[in-house]
Amino acid sequence: MLNAEKVFEPQGFSQIGDDHIVKYEETFGAHHYERINMVVRQSEGCWLTDINGKKYFDCLAAYSAANPGHHHPKIVKAVVDALNNNYGSVISNVVYTDSLGLFLKRAAEFAPQLAPRFGKNGNKVLPKNGGVESVETAIKAARYYGWKSKGIPDGKQEIIVFKNNFHGRMTTVISFSTTQKYKQGFGPLTPGFVAVEYGNIAEVEKAINKNTCGILVEPMQGEGGMNVPPEGFLKGLRELSDKNDLILLFDEIQVGLGRTGKRFAFEHENVIPDGLILGKAISGGVLPLSVFITNSYLMDLIFKQGSDGSTFGGYPLACVAGIAALDVIENENLAEKSAIQGANLKKRLEDIGKRSPHVKEVRGKGLFIGIEVKEGNAMEFCRKLLDLGILANDSHGHTIRISPPLIINDKEIDFLVEKMEKVLVG
Numbered sequence: 004m005l006n007a008e009k010v011f012e013p014q015g016f017s018q019i020g021d022d023h024i025v026k027y028e029e030t031f032g033a034h035h036y037e038r039i040n041m042v043v044r045q046s047e048g049c050w051l052t053d054i055n056g057k058k059y060f061d062c063l064a065a066y067s068a069a070n071p072g073h074h075h076p077k078i079v080k081a082v083v084d085a086l087n088n089n090y091g092s093v094i095s096n097v098v099y100t101d102s103l104g105l106f107l108k109r110a111a112e113f114a115p116q117l118a119p120r121f122g123k124n125g126n127k128v129l130p131k132n133g134g135v136e137s138v139e140t141a142i143k144a145a146r147y148y149g150w151k152s153k154g155i156p157d158g159k160q161e162i163i164v165f166k167n168n169f170h171g172r173m174t175t176v177i178s179f180s181t182t183q184k185y186k187q188g189f190g191p192l193t194p195g196f197v198a199v200e201y202g203n204i205a206e207v208e209k210a211i212n213k214n215t216c217g218i219l220v221e222p223m224q225g226e227g228g229m230n231v232p233p234e235g236f237l238k239g240l241r242e243l244s245d246k247n248d249l250i251l252l253f254d255e256i257q258v259g260l261g262r263t264g265k266r267f268a269f270e271h272e273n274v275i276p277d278g279l280i281l282g283k284a285i286s287g288g289v290l291p292l293s294v295f296i297t298n299s300y301l302m303d304l305i306f307k308q309g310s311d312g313s314t315f316g317g318y319p320l321a322c323v324a325g326i327a328a329l330d331v332i333e334n335e336n337l338a339e340k341s342a343i344q345g346a347n348l349k350k351r352l353e354d355i356g357k358r359s360p361h362v363k364e365v366r367g368k369g370l371f372i373g374i375e376v377k378e379g380n381a382m383e384f385c386r387k388l389l390d391l392g393i394l395a396n397d398s399h400g401h402t403i404r405i406s407p408p409l410i411i412n413d414k415e416i417d418f419l420v421e422k423m424e425k426v427l428v429g
């Protein structure tokens with residue numbers, strides 16, 4: 004079969020034609036994603052390249068995983084050095100590695116003191132391989148705290164979550180999704196969750212009972228439609244958690260690490276969670292890595308030998324990528340860049356929104372921007388954008404997601420705005 008394949012000049016991993024690649028994915032892969040008809044061969048900074056060398060602006064950044072831009076040279080060097088010098092391969096967490104030790108310290112100190120009501124003990128980090136795994140770690144933490152410290156009978160613990168949440172796709176996490184297609188037919192679902200209106204503190208208060216052990220929330224909802232909660236919402240959650248001795252968990256997998264113009268989205272409201280979940284950009288989009296971070300007191304109370312673990316969680320290659328990515332985020336001021344470029348871009352998109360017959364609302368913070376379209380068919384606009392050299396996708400069907408790498412420059416903003424104008428105004 005390979006003989007029949009069209010041969011192009013080398014561009015990326017293989018020289019096999021796009022039609023074959025699409026056929027292979029359709030034939031041999033699960034159809035679990037709605038696809039945009041594009042085969043990416045290479046990526047660098049904010050740009051993706053197809054087999055003919057045509058460049059597309061990446062307005063998605065892998066849902067925030069590529070915050071520092073694709074193939075950031077410092078992160079790539081860290082990974083390549085590790086492989087070339089024999090300290091990249093998985094060993095086992097039964098022994099110590101310098102890469103894990105250094106990564107844990109870097110990540111623990113990258114966040115402010117979490118759960119300060121338990122004392123200034125520093126933070127501890129539990130690493131995993133992808134966002135949803137760390138969400139599950141956080142759920143375990145809140146449940147264990149509820150049982151051990153609050154005396155809730157094991158099996159009765161409840162966690163409050165929010166409508167339109169997105170925390171990943173594994174069984175426990177889809178159990179409390181309010182999006183039917185994520186969970187239908189995949190039962191039996193995991194009990195112990197109550198979903199209330201996002202942004203509605205009164206509903207949260209009503210949902211608290213003697214078995215409630217925690218609250219799990221995205222400080223801004225990404226997949227739920229690029230939603231920014233009303234001011235005071237996170238503060239309200241903090242107050243309710245303090246009053247009722249609940250573990251407040253922030254899932255910053257998509258909105259953390261500079262995306263919204265601050266290092267963490269919770270800084271917009273000056274609210275400190277008890278547990279923090281990070282993923283995606285924590286390795287600069289080069290390797291899968293995620294973490295659950297909490298106050299050292301809580302981590303030691305909850306996780307004992309044998310109560311958690313992962314073969315690849317915190318393995319050397321991911322750790323060196325993680326250290327390099329956190330260095331890049333800090334040293335290259337990506338949060339500040341996101342705030343400045345995001346404010347500029349949002350203003351210009353709002354201006355387009357005022358003149359467009361299609362735009363219902365432009366919302367967001369930093370480079371986390373959503374353009375909700377009146378017709379509810381954001382993907383149609385994304386397909387038009389692809390023809391103009393921009394990769395974008397929808398959030399929750401009705402909203403065009405604008406979340407480029409945080410290194411976007413003025414010229415690239417001009418390019419993006421010009422194409423958005425064409426698609427939304429004409």
Ligand SMILES: Cc1ncc(COP(=O)(O)O)c(C=O)c1O
Nearest residue numbers: 133134135169170171225256257
């Ligand atoms: C807020 C949030 N939580 C969790 C996840 C799941 O992360 P992963 O796909 O790495 O499992 C995502 C992914 O988009 C996310 O946006």
